[in-house]
Amino acid sequence: MKPVSVYITVPGSSAQRDMSGWRNKKPVIDYGRCTNCLICWIFCPEPAIIREEGKIVIDYMHCKGCGICAVECPRKCIEMVGEL
Amino acid sequence: MLSQKLLQLMSGNDAIAYAVMQADVDVVAAYPITPQTVIVERLSEHVAAGRLDAEFVPVESEHSALSVCVGASLVGARVFTASASQGLALMHEMLYIAAGLRCPIVMAVVNRALSAPINIHGDHSDMMGSRDSGWMQIFAESPQQAYDFTIMAYRIAEDRNVLLPVAVNIDGFTVSHCYEGVRVLDKDEIKSYLPRVPRPRLDAETPMTVGAMFSPDYYHIVKTEQVKTLQQSIKHFKEAAKTYPARDVQYDVTHVLNPGSRVVVVGLGGVMGTVRHVARNMDVGVVSVRLFRPFPVEEVRQQLENAELIVAIDRAYSPGAPAPPLASDVKTILQDMDLNIPVWSVVCGLGGHEVRLSTVEKLLNSAVEAAEHGVKTRIQTYITEEVTVT
Incomplete structure (x- = not known):
């Protein structure tokens, strides 16, 4: 059957989309103060905070810059930095 | 020679309800509004009497009526709704969604003036207000055409190369409430004219995402494809007219x-x-x-x-x-x-x-x-x- 392009038949395609253009500020982590408590990982509404070995990293391709991580961080070690 | 059984005295509204019953739709979701009310009443009677094996959803608004139709259509059902005037206006945002999601819904629009001042009688301002919603729009001039075009609408809408909603318009009162002898098709003719054609649908076996957001890089591709499909659907109207069974009048655009x-x-x-x-x-x-x-x-x-x-x-x-x-x-x-x-x-x-x-x-x-x-x-x-x- 000829595909209809409004129907997305490939699962997980949103992971391929670069959403960084939505952002005007990006979260930057001060790893010197971060205790890897994972509060930001819990609160991030996108899967844009990724757990790696002993630390978290931000997936800037999918982070839309909402700033929730910076607000929720109990040690205030995430700063929203202007992109321009 | 036409048998008496196939010539019935019907109003435009009756003719559309009869066509929908014969088209064997699976879901009817509609909200009554003058001058379309009789269509909804007749269909509820057809369902209650067992003449039509369909889910009849008595919704609380026209917005919901078309929303139900979109959902049902996307799982592969043959669906019908009908509206007019203020009802069509209330459906407005769903009209674009039905077309954009390529739902082959058939809707009767019994054309009526829009308020204010309030007026229940016929004119085309309701459909013209939805002119650019991406629906195919057919105008019938008589109960006979209302019947024929409703049947044809399913064939066109569900064509694998169309997959777009179709609005069959009749004038409020002058067609909807006018009676004439309507020649109807018999069951077998309808069955072969309206085959159940497989189409992409929401199905657990072949999952797909419908209604996702499309970024500026992709939205225009989808919309251009939709508009081109509508433009070329003129040939599908012609095909549906040409193959329409048992008619001595040859319809055209x-x-x-x-x-x-x-x-x-x-x-x-x-x-x-x-x-x-x-x-x-x-x-x-x-x-x-x-x-x-x-x-x-x-x-x-x-x-x-x-x-x-x-x-x-x-x-x-x-x-x-x-x-x-x-x-x-x-x-x-x-x-x-x-x-x-x-x-x-x-x-x-x-x-x-x-x-x-x-x-x-x-x-x-x-x-x-x-x-x-x-x-x-x-x-x-x-x-x-x-x-x-x-």
Whole structure:
């Protein structure tokens, strides 16, 4: 059957989309103060905070810059930095 | 020879409900509104009596009616809804979603004026307000056409190369409540004319995402594909007309009376019957547009190119626009053809305002006289008894 392009038949395609253009500020982590408590990982509404070995990293391709991580961080070690 | 069983006395509303029952739809979700109410009543009776094996969803609004239809259509059901006027206006956002998600929904629109002031009678301002929603828009002039076009609408909508919703328009009261003998098809004819064609659908075995957000890089691709599909669906209308069973009348995207006349009248809907009745013994051609969207540009162009004066009849205003909807389309076609033929843009029949034979006669006589004298005046007017051109 000829595909209809409004129907997305490939699962997980949103992971391929670069959403960084939505952002005007990006979260930057001060790893010197971060205790890897994972509060930001819990609160991030996108899967844009990724757990790696002993630390978290931000997936800037999918982070839309909402700033929730910076607000929720109990040690205030995430700063929203202007992109321009 | 037609058996008596297949000739039934029906109003336009009855005819549509009967066609929907025979089309064996799976889901009906509709909210009653004058002058469409009888369609919903008849369908609820057909379902209650077991003549139609469908889920009848008595929704709380027209917005919900079309939302139910979109959901049901996306899982592969054959669905129907009907509305008019304020109801169609309340559906507005869902109209675009139904078209954008490529749902082959068939909806009867029993054309009625929009408030304010409130008015329950016929004109085309409801559908013209939804003109650009991406639906195929067919205008039936009689109960017979209402029946035939409703059946045809399912064949076109569900065609694998179309997959678009279709609105079958009938004029409020003058068609919806007018009775005539309607020739209906028998069960087997309908069954072979409306096969269940597989289409992409929401199904656990072959999962897909429907209704996701499309970024600027992709949205235009989807919309352009949708619009091109609508444009080429004209050939599917023609195919559906050509293969329509057991009919001695061959339908087409337009109906033409007196081709090659000096004055050509173009219009939509039931009022064209009045125009044809007056024009039949005059040097006046009448082009009744049956398929309004997609607009049959080529077919209308052929009828206009040798005219000396064109009268475009609308049953709606487009407030603030250079011309009402149909007149705009006609003028666009002329411009694209490099033709400088004067167009009289005449609005008539607003809010059920009767369009009398005498009124049409005066209009056409004035047009013929103007054409004979080579009067190039363009006029925009609301139809009245007095048509004076200087």
